[in-house]
Amino acid sequence: MKISEYFFYTSKEAPASAEIASHKLMLQAGFVAQSSSGIYTWLPLGLKVLNKVANIIRDEQAKQGIIEILMPTIQSANLWLESNRYDSYGAELLRFKDRRGQEMLYGPTNEEMMTDIFRKYVKTYKDLPKIIHHIQWKFRDEIRPRFGVMRGREFLMEDAYSFDLSFEEAKRTYDKIFKMYIKIFKRMGLTPIPVQADSGAIGGNMSHEFQILADTGESTLYYDKEILNITDENDFLKIKDLYAVTDEKYDPAQAKGKVLSSSRGIEVGHIFYFGTKYTESMHAKVIGKDGNSLYPFMGSYGIGVSRLVGAIIEAFHDEKGMIWPIPVAPFDVALIELASKSDEVQAFTEELYSDLMNNNIDVIYDDRKNVSNGSKFNDMDLIGIPFQIIIGNKYATDKTVEVKVRKTGERIDFNSKEALLKYLSSELNKN
RNA sequence: CGGGGUGUAGCGCAGUCCGGUUAGCGCGUCUGUUUUGGGAGCAGAAUGUCGGAGGUUCGAAUCCUUCCACCCCGACCA
Known part of the structure; x- marks a missing residue:
């Protein structure tokens, strides 16, 4: 590409509205242009990186037999009434009516819609397990958007949903995705730190956030330094056993006797097992081998694609500007x-x-x-x-x-x- | 939503406290020219609903009222 024919606009000075490095650099280098608070246009250079990040995720998912679909951004409120999340989800959920007065929403996540697709087509245990993912724009009307694309209101997210016949199988799926996530982030040049997250009513060690170390991160992490030395994703079980939590889960009693590091982190991924919560509430049943119907066990898994672009810049830049790892360079x-x-x-x-x-x-x-x-x-x-x-x-x-x-x-x-x-x-x- | 701040040319800012001719500066842009190994020099030029709406005044970027947008801290963060 010749610059004389491209859409290339940089500026000598960083815009005053930006505070952290990635936000400043993305505006100064013409990667994005702000449209309104937390909403951005992706300009050619930024879009190239965004697509590369998405394609690495896409590629690794495909290698694991995870099937890609594309669900819409706009959803009907009816699905959310079924799962009882229409009322419990707060003002973060952008709601509106179409011309016929039908209540609609801009999807902040897709558990309901995915379960709806699943129940329409999948009727027998013979079709399980299934893992399906998509990469789509989401909208969450954040109280306070900040840091450019790191906490936008509109953002690109990759989310996967798994359906298994038993808890044991769901657990294996969870581990498979855990391992795949490590590989995905490493391919982008990053060192991910998986930390335990709230796992809801189910309990157990079944929810993890994947964090990237950066001073400007929104979370504070406490972790066993050994985690940084494990470079092979095949050692993920070791990684899983090492102590690593965000500050809200940090318990000095549990951490006793361990030598921990504390750093700021950016959450770039989150994996979650939630069992039959949606299959039950939305009546998504399959016929089992014994002839009895059962509710499949679900998990969902998300990666913040647009956030990763900012996170990678936070991890790799100097006083001159960005320093892209080769696999995601524009x-x-x-x-x-x-x-x-x-x-x-x-x-x-x-x-x-x-x-x-x-x-x-x-x-x-x-x-x-x-x-x-x-x-x-x-x-x-x-x-x-x-x-x-x-x-x-x-x-x-x-x-x-x-x-x-x-x-x-x-x-x-x-x-x-x-x-x-x-x-x-x-x-x-x-x- | 609580607290703080900002809105003046594409970007960065001065001017506002203390009202007074045609609203300035740097960068960028345009024309010409000379340059060219780390954001060039010279000469010329264009670009503004001073965030919006009301008001006070002979006169408002400046004072008052109100609305809006954006940023930062906090709370929030399937």
């Missing part, structure tokens, strides 16, 4: 053409641009004229593309092309295009 490579008297510079940059695209490297080409070199450097640092290829007078004089690694600041010179392409392909495929 572009793999920034190609910076510096001003030069030599026509060769532009000709070579154009040529390299084609070569990069032919090698399936997603490149943003800063071909802007009348923009100073310093502005180009600063813009590319700001938007945090992992690798910058800089072509200027060094090329004109001795055919040297420089690569700057955004994360480390390391600079590497290349004297052949082949060596450069080889280096980039190998670096980009490490993840």
Whole structure:
């Protein structure tokens, strides 16, 4: 993509309305534009990241045999009357009427609708277990939206719903998703900390929040530091056994004798087992092997997709701007053409641009004229593309092309295009 | 919802206390020109319902009333 043809607007100064790094940077770098409190337009760069995050989630779910559907944003109040949540859900639920006076709502979550779909189609134990997920915009009319996309009112969420025939099987499903979540967050370059959360009336160790460490997080965590050393998601049972809670669940008596770390965290995922709560209230029964009908055991599992974009920035940035992990970067490579008297510079940059695209490297080409070199450097640092290829007078004089690694600041010179392409392909495929 | 704050050009701000000609500055934008390895120089130019509505006054960005929007702290957070 050539910047001259793109929708690329950065600003030198961060907007005064933003407080935390991710919010400031997203506005300054033109990733999002605020529409009203807690509601944002996703501009091209932000949207690319959002889609990459969503696709990693989609990919891992597919690997686990979790089926994707897409439920609507608008729901009928009738379903919520069935589950008795229409009254118990507070003002966070955005309610309105259609032209016929029918009570509607903008979905804050989809347990009811999912159970409704399930009961329409699934009639026998032979079809279970089933796990279904979707990625859709939600609306929760938060008392106080804040921190940009981290606590928006409208937000993109991935939510999965599982149906099992027994508690034991539901438990296995829960563990499978627990493990998958660790893998998903690690693929984005993050270190997730699963903490115990309120598990409702059912009890047991069956609700976890997945937190990302960041000073600007809204939760305070107490956790066994060992958790950070477990890098393989296959060791998830060890992770599950280690002590980790948010401050509201922190109990000094339980924590006695343990060496705990305390940090702020951002909740990016939440998994929950709730048994037959919705299948019973909404009469979603299947016929069992013995001929008797039974209520399937459910769990639901959510990841804040739009929140993750902010959370990743909180985890990876410096005073110059964002530093994207490769799997979620808006572009793999920034190609910076510096001003030069030599026509060769532009000709070579154009040529390299084609070569990069032919090698399936997603490149943003800063071909802007009348923009100073310093502005180009600063813009590319700001938007945090992992690798910058800089072509200027060094090329004109001795055919040297420089690569700057955004994360480390390391600079590497290349004297052949082949060596450069080889280096980039190998670096980009490490993840 | 309680507390605090802000609204003046696309962005960042001054001016408001103490009312007084055509409302300023920096960045950005446009034209020309010279530059170009870390947010360029020079010359010129455009851009405003001063958040909205009422009111006081000869006169309101400035004072009064009221409404709205946004931000921060808290409470809230299937």
